[in-house]
Structures are given as structure tokens and as C-alpha cells.
Amino acid sequence: MGARQAQKQQSRRALLDAGLGLLADQNLASLGVREVTRAAGLSPAAFYRHFPDLAALGVALVEESLASLHVLVRSVLAGAGGAEELIDRTVDVIEQHVREHHPHVRFLARERHGGVRQVREAIDAELGRFAEEVDAALALQPVSRGWSPEDLRMLAELYVDRVVSTAAAFLEAQEAGDPGRERRIAVSARFQLRLISLGRRHWQGS
Amino acid sequence: MGARQAQKQQSRRALLDAGLGLLADQNLASLGVREVTRAAGLSPAAFYRHFPDLAALGVALVEESLASLHVLVRSVLAGAGGAEELIDRTVDVIEQHVREHHPHVRFLARERHGGVRQVREAIDAELGRFAEEVDAALALQPVSRGWSPEDLRMLAELYVDRVVSTAAAFLEAQEAGDPGRERRIAVSARFQLRLISLGRRHWQGS
DNA sequence: AAGTTCGGCAAACACTTGTTTACTGAATGG
DNA sequence: CCATTCAGTAAACAAGTGTTTGCCGAACTT
Numbered sequence: 001m002g003a004r005q006a007q008k009q010q011s012r013r014a015l016l017d018a019g020l021g022l023l024a025d026q027n028l029a030s031l032g033v034r035e036v037t038r039a040a041g042l043s044p045a046a047f048y049r050h051f052p053d054l055a056a057l058g059v060a061l062v063e064e065s066l067a068s069l070h071v072l073v074r075s076v077l078a079g080a081g082g083a084e085e086l087i088d089r090t091v092d093v094i095e096q097h098v099r100e101h102h103p104h105v106r107f108l109a110r111e112r113h114g115g116v117r118q119v120r121e122a123i124d125a126e127l128g129r130f131a132e133e134v135d136a137a138l139a140l141q142p143v144s145r146g147w148s149p150e151d152l153r154m155l156a157e158l159y160v161d162r163v164v165s166t167a168a169a170f171l172e173a174q175e176a177g178d179p180g181r182e183r184r185i186a187v188s189a190r191f192q193l194r195l196i197s198l199g200r201r202h203w204q205g206s
Numbered sequence: 207m208g209a210r211q212a213q214k215q216q217s218r219r220a221l222l223d224a225g226l227g228l229l230a231d232q233n234l235a236s237l238g239v240r241e242v243t244r245a246a247g248l249s250p251a252a253f254y255r256h257f258p259d260l261a262a263l264g265v266a267l268v269e270e271s272l273a274s275l276h277v278l279v280r281s282v283l284a285g286a287g288g289a290e291e292l293i294d295r296t297v298d299v300i301e302q303h304v305r306e307h308h309p310h311v312r313f314l315a316r317e318r319h320g321g322v323r324q325v326r327e328a329i330d331a332e333l334g335r336f337a338e339e340v341d342a343a344l345a346l347q348p349v350s351r352g353w354s355p356e357d358l359r360m361l362a363e364l365y366v367d368r369v370v371s372t373a374a375a376f377l378e379a380q381e382a383g384d385p386g387r388e389r390r391i392a393v394s395a396r397f398q399l400r401l402i403s404l405g406r407r408h409w410q411g412s
Numbered sequence: 413a414a415g416t417t418c419g420g421c422a423a424a425c426a427c428t429t430g431t432t433t434a435c436t437g438a439a440t441g442g
Numbered sequence: 443c444c445a446t447t448c449a450g451t452a453a454a455c456a457a458g459t460g461t462t463t464g465c466c467g468a469a470c471t472t
Contacts, residue, residue: 002469003469003470004417004418004419004468004470007419007469008418008419011419011420025321026235026321027233027235027236027320029232029235029236030233030235030236030321032458032460033459033460033461034459034460035459042420042421043420043421043422044422044459044461045420045421045422045461045462045463046419046420046421048461048462049418049419050419109319110319110320110321112319113315113316113318113319113374114233114316115231115232115233115236115316117231124378151397154393154394154397154398155401157394157398158398158401162367165367165371168319172330188360188363191357191360191361192360192363192364194405194412195361195364195402195405195406195409196401196405197405198404198405198408198409199400199401199402199403199404199405199406199408200401202404202407202408203401203404206397206400208439208440209438209439209440210438210439210440210447210448210449214448214449217449217450238429238430239429239430239431240428240429240430241428248449248451249450249451249452250429250430250431250451251432251433251450251452252449252451254432255448255449255450256449
């Protein structure tokens, strides 16, 4: 890659980082082009060399945010071990991931039902892809014998939703700087996942 | 109430309605005082006769939105019937409520993790109160014998979260005008709730 | 070495914004 | 009936907004 492209990428990164930073305490719809460029150390007009819209910047942030999440999902699903270990590991990984990628997670939580349709749809599509992946992983487990594809899919969605909720809860606890609350969330998340997997084992068709 | 107060209430309503309407496709943080007063047919300065802030208007909307939800929760919990009937009724009521109070639900979903702290906290506090109520109702059921208060509380939170997620899903389906998707959500919600209540019946302490 | 591409800038465009001010005029209460 | 309260107004404030324009100069291409 030429020095040309490299510098452009650098500016793009500056814009993305500045945007993500500003989205710490406001939402995409209330973000301004000038605000972002100012924080990135660029002129307002420079923004348009990279994105047509602020919505486009938002979509780029979604892709970035969920790429790192994708790695996480794979790592959890790939690991071996019984249901208990898997649940414990899942919750640990969520907690750690929220800690390490705080801004990204906050952004996702905020914009999942936020005011910018394109971004909402991008997030939803990506979450759907996660559900597919979980679905495939569940199908491989012996417990899923006799399950219809539809039921399996709904189970996968339940798990994904639970993970998302847990991540959002961790987020608020970490922002509040309340370690006790964080512990309680971890306990609660494990309990809830165990309850679901228990229901799963006793399920017999619908 | 004097005619004075009555007219003031009317203006207040106009502001709240205008705000709720505008929040259909933007979030509270990006809403403007002038925007609201313009939509309400008032002068900008009039706004400050009713609210100090837009955040205050947001909190007022939260209270309003969750008051109607409160009625709903009570009606569901009060009804008799087995677990199956309760679940079916729950899902039906959610779907209907989202249909009837679309703007309020959309507002809640959007601002639950939105950019205005006061509003976020108001919503969280109210959802916590719902969990308490569900908690109390669960405690009365025979199935809860031998459950610790902590476990029961976590179960209640799981149910509330499930309901919230389902409501959000209905919301998007209705906005997309996709009846098929709506049906799938109803089926999925029933399945997931049944799975949880199945796990609950087979749970034995933690 | 000459020519072209193109990321970034400053400046200007016409608005919109939140909030305060001094005011009006109808409902209120003595 | 007269004084007071007070919801609502118009006007002004300084400051911010998104986007386009023409231009510069360094990095590319040939």
C-alpha cells in the first residue's frame, strides 16, 4: 500500500476514533460533522473525503465493533467442555470483552435501537449472523437430537439475546464503577444461562 | 381545576405529544427545544414554562409510558391459569400493547440505552420495579418452593428482560409492516418463555 | 521530468440552535 | 371592580450547524 493510501487510512482512523470517543455520551443522531472533524484534528471538509454521511461512519463503526465480537463468539463456541464450563467461560469472556472494548460495546448498545435506520439494520443483520453461528454450533451437540431446525434457531436466538443483555448490563455496571454490581450480574447471567440449558435438556418437541 | 390550570395542562400535553411524535425517528439527545415547540404550535420560550430541560420532558415521557405498562403487567400477573395459558396471554398482551402504544414503546426502547442519563436511569428504575412485582408474583406460585430469594429475583429479571426483548422485536416487525415476521416473533417468544419455565420446574437450588 | 491525481484546507453560504428579555392580556381572587 | 398572577409572545443574542467552493501541494504515474 502506497504512502498515499496509508495517510488516508490514518485520517479515516482518526475520524472513526474521534467519533467513537464522542459517542461516549451522545448518540449518533446528535453527532455533528464539525464536531467529529474537530476532535480528529481535521477540517470539516475533509470528512467528506471519507464518508458521505455520518450514518456511513456509523455503519463503519458497526462493522468494526462486530468484527471483534465475531472473534469472541468463535473462540467461545470452539472450546470444548461440558455445559457448565461453557457457560462459565461465556460469561467470563463477555465481561472481559466489555472491559476491553468498552466504547464499541457502548456504541452498539446505544445504536441498536437508535435513531439511524441504516445503523440499526447493520447491527441487526450482524446479530442474526451470530445467531446462525450459534445455531450451527448447537446443532452439533448431542443434546439437540430430535430438535427441529426451527426450535434450534429460536434457542440460538434466545442465547444471543441473553448475551447481548448481559453485555449491556456489564456495560452499565462498569460505567457506574460498581464492582459489586458487576459480580451480581455475572452470577445472574450464569444462573439464567444454566436455567435455559436445563430447560433445553428437558424439552421434548413443540 | 380552574380554567387556568386546564389550559396549561393542554399546552403541556401538546409539548409531550409533539415530542413523542418527533421521537419517532430521532432520539432525545438530538431533539431541539425549538423543534418541539414548533410542532406543538407554541413559541420557543413557552417550553420553559413547563420544563427546565428537554431531559425533563424525557423523564415525563418515561413516567407516562411506563404507567400504561404497569397496568399491563398487573393484568397479566393477576390472571389465573396454568403456565401455558399465562405464557400465551403474556405474549398476546405484549403484542397488543406494542400495537396500541407504539410511540411510547419505541421511545422506551430507544432511550433505554440512549444518550440522556436521567432518562436511562428513570427507565432502569421502573424496570426494576417491574421485576419486583414479577418476583412477588412468582413467590406465590407453588413451583417456587425451596427457591432462595436471590434465585427467584434472578428468575424475575430473566422474565422481565425477555418481555422487553420481545416488545422491542414486535416493535421493529410492526414498523417494518411485516406480519409474517410478527407471527414468528410470537412463536419464538412463546417457545422461549416455555423453555425457561421448563428449566424452572427442573431447577434444584444453586 | 513533466503531468495528473487527490487528500486536506480556509472561507463563505444560509440557516438553525438554546436561552433571556421585556411585554401582553386573559383568568383569578379579594 | 381592581390588582395580581402567570402562560404565552416576539425579538434579540451569540454561537453553532452542514455542505460547497476553489485552491494548494505532496504523492503518484508515465
